[in-house]
Amino acid sequence: MTVFVLGGAQTDFARNFAKERRGLLEMFSEVVPSALIDADVDPSQVGVAHVGNLAAELFTGQAQLGGLLVAAVPGLDGVASTRHEAACASGSTAVLAACADLESGRYDLALVVGVELMRNTDGQTAAEHLGSAAWAGHEALEAKFPWPALFADVAETYDKRYGLDYAHLGAFAENAFRNAARNPLAQSREWSFPAGSFGRDDALNPVVEGMLRKNDCGRITDGAAAVLLASPAFAAEWARRHGRDLGDVAVISGFGHRTAHLGLAGKLERAADADYLFPQLRGAVTDAYKRAGIAGPEALDLVELHDCFTITGLVALEHLGAAKPGEGGQYIADGGLTGALPVNPSGGLIGLGHPVGATGVRMLHDAARQVTGTAGEIQVDGARTALTLNVGGSFTTVVTLVVSR
Helix, strand or coil: CCEEEEEEEECCCCCCCCCCCCCHHHHHHHHHHHHHHHHCCCHHHCCEEEEECCCHHHHHCCCCHHHHHHHHCHHHCCCEEEEECECECHHHHHHHHHHHHHHHCCCCEEEEEEEECCCCCCHHHHHHHHHHHCCCCCCCCCCCCHHHHHHHHHHHHHHHHHCCCHHHHHHHHHHHHHHHCCCCCCCCCCCCCCCCCCCCCCCCCCEEECCEEHHHECCCCCEEEEEEEECHHHHHHHHHHHCCCHHHCEEEEEEEEEECCCCHHHHHHHCCCCCCCCHHHHHHHHHHHHHHCCCCHHHCCEEEECCCEHHHHHHHHHHCCCCCCCCHHHHHHCCHHHCCCCECCCCHHHHCCCCHHHHHHHHHHHHHHHHCCCCHHHCCCCCCEEEEEEEECCCCEEEEEEEEC
């Protein structure tokens, strides 16, 4: 698999589009032209577009996002388009569909856009809309906030299986916000945290559900991200025209994509005797390693991993092989998040923000910037290979990408 990432863009995740009286149309009309300029391609060259989005119908009443994309960017009139939904992995599944189009030879240049408008409602309504990605009518039935409740169950299960020190979750959150403070597009870049904000102080860091506290949880975010993906033939001609060396262009060199039982309880029951808490997550990671021809995390220079909650990030660290099962907390305590394998230099979902349908696309965009040395204030020195790990639901859909130069 070799798909070239020619360029991309994201919106400022600190913005509240509803307060600006702007919506999905304006998200498309901002991020897509910026991505086209960054990739130095014309809309007329785009053969196919893929849109990632979870819940536009619930938040805005709008479906048919492929048509809305063309309404926002008239130069795309006539392009083939499809919308993809896989909860928080919607953007990554859109990326995979675009890659399949390019590899099949149907098209040579693909646009992938992820969008989500979520701050146009109150927090409770937003939580209910997002709960549609859980098993409706079967889980989190009594919870005020479905996803914190479900991931608190993950934390409880992990604690029973291995033991869980809350200090390790707090350290993960603190690192996320520290990284985000350097990111000019991060939702939390101007936030401040008094001493004690990442511990068990009920005033500074109140309990949300179970072991999870306020700063363990990703926030409601508005935002969009877009990338332009190209076949080897298109990329070669593009490089020739622009006097570029293809060796300096990011490529998607491997992927993993697996899906498990929709319900969290169903997944945990099936994995009760497995080596890993979420075998499908481990499988998607090892699939990506194998397809990219790398042995494991020692071949990576950074990871952009899914941390909708701190426990999600801790679990992901173990499943990508940075730490053994049950040892993710100690890995964090030993400085692993900033060591040989930097974790979420962007700030991740907790610090940068999590506009659900855009997250997988944003991860790819940031990974591509990192391996080409164009990530600016958040650049990891010498980065050449990165991995993105994007999760939809309670580890229901998992997509991993290896991005290299």
